[in-house]
Amino acid sequence: MSLQFVVDGLLTGSMIGLGAIGVTLTYSILRFSNFAHGDFMAWGTYATLAVVSAIGATVGKVAPIAPLSFGWPLLVALVIGMAFTALLALLLDRVLFARLRSQGQAIIVVMASFGASMALRSLLEFTFTSRPTYFSRAIQIAMPVGFGIRITPDQIALLLLTAVLVLGVHLLMTRTQTGRSMQALSQNAALARIVGIDVASVVRVTWIIGGALACVAGVMIGILVQIRPFMGFDMLLPMFAAAILGGIGSIPGAVLGGLIIGLAEAGAVQLIGAEWRAAVSFIILMAVLFVRPIGLFGVRER
Amino acid sequence: MDLLGYGAFFLTTALIFSLVTLGLNLQWGLTGLFNVGLAGFVAIGAYTSALLTTPDDAARLGGFGLPILVGWLGAMVVGGIAAALTGMATLRLRSDYLAITTFGVAVVVQLVALNAQKLTGGPFGIGFIPRPFGSLAETPLLFNLSNLAVVCAVTLIAYLALEHLSRSPWGRVLKALREDERAAISLGKSARFYRVQAFAVGGAIMALAGALQAHFTGFIAPDNYLPILTFQVWVMLIVGGSGSNLGAVIGSVLVWGIWAGSGTLTSMLFPPEQQARAASLQIVAIGVMLCVILLIRPNGLFGDRPRRPRFGKRARIAAAKSSSGS
Numbered sequence: 001m002s003l004q005f006v007v008d009g010l011l012t013g014s015m016i017g018l019g020a021i022g023v024t025l026t027y028s029i030l031r032f033s034n035f036a037h038g039d040f041m042a043w044g045t046y047a048t049l050a051v052v053s054a055i056g057a058t059v060g061k062v063a064p065i066a067p068l069s070f071g072w073p074l075l076v077a078l079v080i081g082m083a084f085t086a087l088l089a090l091l092l093d094r095v096l097f098a099r100l101r102s103q104g105q106a107i108i109v110v111m112a113s114f115g116a117s118m119a120l121r122s123l124l125e126f127t128f129t130s131r132p133t134y135f136s137r138a139i140q141i142a143m144p145v146g147f148g149i150r151i152t153p154d155q156i157a158l159l160l161l162t163a164v165l166v167l168g169v170h171l172l173m174t175r176t177q178t179g180r181s182m183q184a185l186s187q188n189a190a191l192a193r194i195v196g197i198d199v200a201s202v203v204r205v206t207w208i209i210g211g212a213l214a215c216v217a218g219v220m221i222g223i224l225v226q227i228r229p230f231m232g233f234d235m236l237l238p239m240f241a242a243a244i245l246g247g248i249g250s251i252p253g254a255v256l257g258g259l260i261i262g263l264a265e266a267g268a269v270q271l272i273g274a275e276w277r278a279a280v281s282f283i284i285l286m287a288v289l290f291v292r293p294i295g296l297f298g299v300r301e302r
Numbered sequence: 303m304d305l306l307g308y309g310a311f312f313l314t315t316a317l318i319f320s321l322v323t324l325g326l327n328l329q330w331g332l333t334g335l336f337n338v339g340l341a342g343f344v345a346i347g348a349y350t351s352a353l354l355t356t357p358d359d360a361a362r363l364g365g366f367g368l369p370i371l372v373g374w375l376g377a378m379v380v381g382g383i384a385a386a387l388t389g390m391a392t393l394r395l396r397s398d399y400l401a402i403t404t405f406g407v408a409v410v411v412q413l414v415a416l417n418a419q420k421l422t423g424g425p426f427g428i429g430f431i432p433r434p435f436g437s438l439a440e441t442p443l444l445f446n447l448s449n450l451a452v453v454c455a456v457t458l459i460a461y462l463a464l465e466h467l468s469r470s471p472w473g474r475v476l477k478a479l480r481e482d483e484r485a486a487i488s489l490g491k492s493a494r495f496y497r498v499q500a501f502a503v504g505g506a507i508m509a510l511a512g513a514l515q516a517h518f519t520g521f522i523a524p525d526n527y528l529p530i531l532t533f534q535v536w537v538m539l540i541v542g543g544s545g546s547n548l549g550a551v552i553g554s555v556l557v558w559g560i561w562a563g564s565g566t567l568t569s570m571l572f573p574p575e576q577q578a579r580a581a582s583l584q585i586v587a588i589g590v591m592l593c594v595i596l597l598i599r600p601n602g603l604f605g606d607r608p609r610r611p612r613f614g615k616r617a618r619i620a621a622a623k624s625s626s627g628s
Contacts, residue, residue, distance in 0.1 A: 033398040035338070035405075096593055103600070107336050107397050111536065112596050114338055118533050119589025125582040233529075237409050240402045275417045282406040289391050289399060 002148045005266040011155055011224060013262025014162035018217035019235055020242035020254035021169060022210025028186035028249030029206045030101065032109040033240065036092065037214060038232030039120040040085050044215025045222045045231065046128060048074070048081030052135065067153035069136045070223065078219055082212035089211035090204060092116060098203075117233070124229040132226040135219075158220050165216060166255050169209060173251055178205055186249050234278070238265070241281035245288050247298025256296065260284070310446035312562060313555070317453045318515045320554035323538045324460055324547060325507030331544035332468055333500040334480040335389075336397055338532055339404030340508055342411035345527035346384050347377035347509025348516040349415065352428045355517070362420050362428075370432055374513045381509020386502035393497045408532065415524035427523030431516050449518055456514060457551070460507055464547050467503075476500050530585065534561065537592045543602025553602065561588070 019041060026034045055073040056062070062071040096116060100109045142150035173179035181202050184192040193199060214232075221231050242261050246253025265280045288295060322344055329335040337343075351373035359365040368376075388407055392400040415422045422428065434452050438445040467473050478486040479493050487493055516522045534557065542553020564587070568580040595602065 027398070033402055035401075096597070099597055107334070107401075108596060108600065110336060110398060110401055111540075112593050114533070114536070115589045115592035115596070117589075118530070119586045119593070122582040122585035122589065126579050126586065129579060130582075237402075237406050240405070244399070244402070276413065279410050279413055282410050285403065285406055286391055289395065289403065293395050293399070 002270070004149055005270050006263065007149055007151050007155065008269075009263030009266030010159060010259060011220075011262070012265055013259035014159060015217045015220050015258075016235065016238045016242050016262055017255035017258025018162060018165065018213045018220070019232075019239040020246065020258050021166075021251055022214050023239050024243040024246065024248055024250065024254040025182070025206050025210050027243060029182055030097070030109075030203065031189075032097075032101075032106050032113065034210075035110065035113040035236065036117040036120060037210065037239065038234070038236040039117050039124075040089055040211050040214040041218035041221070041232035041235060042124055042227075042229055043088055043120060043218075043232075044081045044085035044211070045218035045227050046124060047084040048077045048215065048219050049133065049135065049222065049227060051077035051080045064136075064138075068157055069138050069140055069154050074135060074219075074223075078216065081219065082215045085215035086208040086211035089207040089214075093203070093207050121229055121233055128229065130229055132228045134226055135222050154223055158223065161216070162220075165213065166251070169213070170251055172209075178202070182206065237278065237285075238262075238281040241285040241288075244293075245284060245295055247295030250295070250297035253295060253297035307443045307446050310443070310450045312558075314446065314450045314453045314518060315515075315562075316555040316558040317450075317457045317551075318511050318518065319535065319538060319558050320551040321453075321457050321460055321511035321514065322508050322535045323542070323550040323554045324457075324464055325504040325511065326535055326539050327544060327547060327550040328464060328467075328507065329501055329504035330539065331546070331550070332473060332480065333476045333497055333504075334397070335393075335497060335501050335504075336401040337404045337501075337504070338401050338536075339406065339408030339411075340535055341527040341529060341531040342404070342408035343381050343385060343505045343508040344512035344515075344531065345408075345411045345415060345524075347381045347512030348522045348526070349422055349428070349512075350380040350509065351377040351513035352431045352516050352522055353421070355432050356428060356430055362423055370434055370517055373517070374510055377509045377513035378506040381512070382502045382506035384509075385505020386498055388505075389498040389501035393494050393501070408527075408529065412524055412527060415527065422524075425524060427521060427525075428516075429521045431520045431522065433517055433520050453514060453518070456510070460510075461547055461551065464507075468547070472496075472499075533585075533588070533592075534558075537588055539602075540592060540595050541602055543604035546602075546604040549602055549604030552604065557588075 019037065022040070023034065023037050026032065026037070052073050055077065059073070062073050064071045096112050097109055100112050140152040140154055142152045144150050171179075173182060178201075181192070181197045182205065184195070184197055185199065185202050189199075217235070218232060221227075221235075225231075238258075238261050242257035243254050244257070245260060246255070246257030261281050261284055264284060265277050268280045269277055322340065325343075326337060326340055329337050351370075353364045354366050354368045354376045355370055355373035356365040357367050384407070388403055389400070392403045415427075416425055418424075433449075435445055435448040438448060468477075475486065475491050475496050478489075479491065479496060483493055512527075515526075535554075538554040538557045539550055540553070541557050542549030542551070561584070564584050565581070568584060569577060572580040
């Protein structure tokens with residue numbers, strides 16, 4: 001068995017982990033599992049793609065940054081895409097989730113997210129058709145780094161980006177007032193209100209972080225694999241599994257869970273074949289639910 | 303004559319849908335269990351029955367050539383067991399875990415259907431599934447009508463059984479658990495045990511519907527059991543009103559009518575190369591419809607779910623209304 005699966009697994013794991021941060025935050029703070037999160041990913045990616053093509057049309061062809069397959073337009077587009085996805089999440093909350101939340105039935109919100117997910121995905125399919133597209137069709141040469149492992153410059157850059165983002169979110173959650181309010185709200189919503197935490201603004205920050213990171217994860221998939229309307233929906237089960245494995249509400253847990261599932265998937269692809277990949281996260285999910293339903297870093301609900 | 307034949311075909315499909323919706327109504331409407339993987343349970347039923355009843359096939363396992371009724375029973379048993387296992391894994395946890403797990407079940411069933419060629423025939427599916435009254439296939443009208451009669455009978459039996467169940471002590475415990483879990487537990491009812499039962503019976507009904515569909519069309523493939531099926535059935539239940547069996551049946555016929563009608567409309571309005579895109583617009587419309595109904599009329603047409611919140615703003619408004627009215 002070649003060690004290449006470690007790199008593949010870390011990359012898949014980063015995508016899952018970035019997505020799982022959003023899932024775990026909405027679950028712990030807004031108390032519902034958001035089935036539309038995968039579609040935030042896809043919408044963010046298509047938005048980024050649209051901005052990249054718009055820049056390409058106005059500025060002309062831009063040479064990629066030395067060893068990478070993409071140039072500055074993608075970076076600019078990514079920032080715009082993140083903002084767009086965050087706005088999309090806020091908008092959806094405003095029209096749909098917030099209203100249903102105020103009626104007090106958590107599971108109705110889950111169902112609405114399921115309906116919204118279907119509508120969002122089909123809207124993408126309608127606009128862009130289901131044909132896969134790419135940010136770049138250039139083929140990168142993977143460089144050997146020893147132990148039989150090969151890695152492309154893009155992959156190194158994206159792994160670094162993930163590390164920076166995760167560290168950033170972690171610091172935000174633990175070192176800033178906003179982050180502490182978020183933690184407070186997830187641990188005890190009633191008490192958080194009593195001590196005067198502005199719930200509406202915490203909810204907004206939650207959607208902004210979740211949406212922006214979903215966009216980054218989607219763009220990673222777009223750069224390394226391909227862009228399809230179903231790209232986010234297919235990530236949904238791994239993301240939920242990662243969030244539960246890591247322990248609901250824990251950001252390091254979500255990332256670690258993502259990495260574990262990514263590595264397990266990559267290992268399974270080598271051992272039993274790519275067609276069974278999607279079953280890996282289900283098996284891990286069931287194992288967690290039977291053995292330790294609060295996950296690795298979870299706290300028991302009070 | 304054609305119209306009558308099409309009407310029979312349409313109603314048969316709609317009633318098979320309403321059978322799935324009845325199963326979902328037992329799980330969600332009566333017990334409050336959220337199943338977003340029901341396509342998986344329908345597929346389990348269809349494949350089980352197909353394996354049991356098709357003639358022997360060298361390319362895959364089985365083809366046992368058993369009678370159709372045995373296939374249906376087998377489908378219910380396997381579907382029920384699958385649902386019971388899912389329930390046992392998740393029903394002691396928060397309701398969201400059940401949603402995520404059922405979603406996973408559907409993904410895995412889809413994977414098995416696609417990849418376990420020896421068992422399921424892979425992407426090409428299973429053909430030559432015996433059809434009830436297959437000998438009448440030369441006269442399509444008679445064939446369609448007799449199939450409609452079979453499906454009608456099965457749906458009616460399921461409907462009456464479920465109506466009876468929901469009024470029985472068993473059904474009352476489920477409703478009690480849905481409305482106030484703590485109170486029901488304090489009366490000595492095991493929440494988890496009752497929920498697993500309800501989830502298993504619901505799963506068995508969905509599997510039976512899958513089997514009926516398989517024997518009606520004579521051919522099944524993994525594509526029949528995509529998440530869109532789950533979604534359609536949910537819309538049917540929500541439109542009809544969760545909690546009401548009659549609502550489940552009527553909602554299914556209504557939504558299937560809208561679905562089939564808009565499908566015909568798009569195929570007439572759009573050129574063939576644009577049909578796939580038009581079909582996705584159809585899904586957008588239904589998705590928006592689900593969200594709108596949840597927002598403005600969460601009880602659906604016939605829902606019995608009492609909505610009298612005991613706390614909060616809405617409760618005060620409701621109280622104010624009732625006191626000013628009297």
